[in-house]
Amino acid sequence: MTLSLSQAHAELLRGQVVAVGTDTVYGLAATLDNPEAISAIYELKGRPEGMALPILINSLEQAQELGVQLDERAESLSLLWPGALTIVVPAPQALASLVHGSSSVGLRIPDHGYLLELLALTGPLAVTSANPHGQPPATSAEMAEQYFANHATFAGVYGEEIGTGSASTIIDLTRDEWSILREGGISRAVLEALLFKG
Numbered sequence: 001m002t003l004s005l006s007q008a009h010a011e012l013l014r015g016q017v018v019a020v021g022t023d024t025v026y027g028l029a030a031t032l033d034n035p036e037a038i039s040a041i042y043e044l045k046g047r048p049e050g051m052a053l054p055i056l057i058n059s060l061e062q063a064q065e066l067g068v069q070l071d072e073r074a075e076s077l078s079l080l081w082p083g084a085l086t087i088v089v090p091a092p093q094a095l096a097s098l099v100h101g102s103s104s105v106g107l108r109i110p111d112h113g114y115l116l117e118l119l120a121l122t123g124p125l126a127v128t129s130a131n132p133h134g135q136p137p138a139t140s141a142e143m144a145e146q147y148f149a150n151h152a153t154f155a156g157v158y159g160e161e162i163g164t165g166s167a168s169t170i171i172d173l174t175r176d177e178w179s180i181l182r183e184g185g186i187s188r189a190v191l192e193a194l195l196f197k198g
Contacts, residue, residue, distance in 0.1 A: 001149075001156030002141065005114070008158035009121045017041055019130045019144040020118065021159030022056075023111040024084050024168050024185055025137035026130040026144045029056070031122055032098050038126050040153040042100070046133040052101030053126040054086050054170075056108055058119035063107055066124060067092045073173050076194045082111035084168040084185025099126050104174045114159040129167065139165045 003011065008018050012029065015037045020029045028044060030037035032055065042049065057063055060078060063070065068091050070078065077087055091105040099105060110116065119125060129137040130144045138144035141157040148154040170181040171191060178195065180188055 001145075003156045003158040005117055005121070005158070007156075008118055011155035012037075012118075012122050012125070015040075015153075016155035017044060017148075017153050018155050019138065019141070019148065019157040020115055020125075020127065021112060021141070021157070021162065022115055022127075023082070023162065024164055024166060025139055026141070026157070027056075027127040028130045028148075029125045029127045032124050032126055035098070037153075038099065041126065041128060044148055044151055044154060045128065045131065047128065048133070049100060052096070052104075052106070053099040053128050054106035054108060055099060055124050056110055056115070056119060056127045057124045058109060058116045060109075062119070062124050066095055066105075068095070068105065068107065071173065073178065073195055076197070077171065077173075077191065078109075079194060080186060080190070081109035082116070083109070084111070084164065084166065085191075086168045086170045088170060088172045088174055088181070090174055104172075106170060108168055112159065112162060118158065137167065 086106045086108040088106045131137045167184040169184040169186040172179045
């Protein structure tokens with residue numbers, strides 16, 4: 001089922017999981033303040049409990065509202081937002097626990113107008129790639145529907161298909177020495193250029 005902006009907003013508010021088009025691959029989204037909806041993502045994917053969910057935001061202001069402080073390195077890398085970069089930073093335990101983490105969260109601002117509109121309405125969303133664990137990420141609305149349409153907690157698909165098909169790059173800034181957890185849409189060379197500028 002294809003959802004309009006208002007329908008996707010309403011379904012998320014009532015605790016359903018929505019597949020959303022992004023600038024990378026389709027993602028499964030749930031509101032941060034609904035533990036049952038977040039648990040439903042894990043159930044839909046068969047995702048291991050130890051793997052925390054990243055959080056999509058539509059602005060640096062939303063990060064601040066979550067209580068996340070970005071250090072100088074994170075601020076430098078945020079120049080790549082909106083874009084295919086997830087930045088893992090220290091976070092209050094109360095926030096990290098919402099997405100099944102402990103002391104950090106992964107944040108990203110997607111380069112996707114439809115999704116940014118939704119985030120403006122819902123606030124930050126817990127989102128992970130739309131696929132059963134171990135299967136290829138959904139790169140079309142049809143693929144997301146095929147994966148999840150028969151599940152009661154799945155409401156449908158929102159947003160057009162404009163993704164690159166490549167997942168976001170994930171960089172860990174929780175330690176003095178940064179590391180790349182996954183290289184995706186943004187290369188190491190680009191990250192190094194920003195982190196070592198000047």
